[in-house]
Amino acid sequence: MGERNLILILLVYCLVPMTYAHAEIYKHIDENGHITYSNTSIKDGEKLLVSPSSPTSNSKKTRISVNFPRVSTDTQKKRDSKRRKILENELAIETKLLADTQRMLSEIRNYPAFSETNINQSQYETIEYKKRIQTIKDKILAHERNVKALKKELAHL
Secondary structure, three states: OHHHHHHHHHHHHHHHHHOOOOOEEEEOOOOOOOOEEEEEOOOEEEEEEEEEEOOOOOOOOOOEEOOOOOHHHHHHHHHHHHHHHHHHHHHHHHHHHHHHHHHHHHHHOOOHOOOOOOOOOHHHHHHHHHHHHHHHHHHHHHHHHHHHHHHHHHHHH
């Protein structure tokens, strides 16, 4: 019985603050007509009225005042299309950089003067060789992460 009450108290304690949470949004238009939105007060900014959604509501949409900017479906589709093109271009560039870096690593490993088995290499040259190999490996990992992230982002469009 005591454990059950403790769980109930903890549940209520966790849910109560959620009913009072809400965001304040401020809008500022500068002399050039640029619009800035912020969740902190802006000098000469206008506080927008935002109706917080209740945690018990099944609606996932937040009710926002009429002052909040809206875009037509056509405009949003154009933006999405433009974004897709940008991401596809970035993916092509990253894929090429990845292939180039992998080829560079392969060429360095196969170059006789810098091979790990070259007996005539000084200790300094061996250390520098290993540092260069590690730098290239790090670049390959970064390009692989970028390619993966771009593919994931494109899959969500």
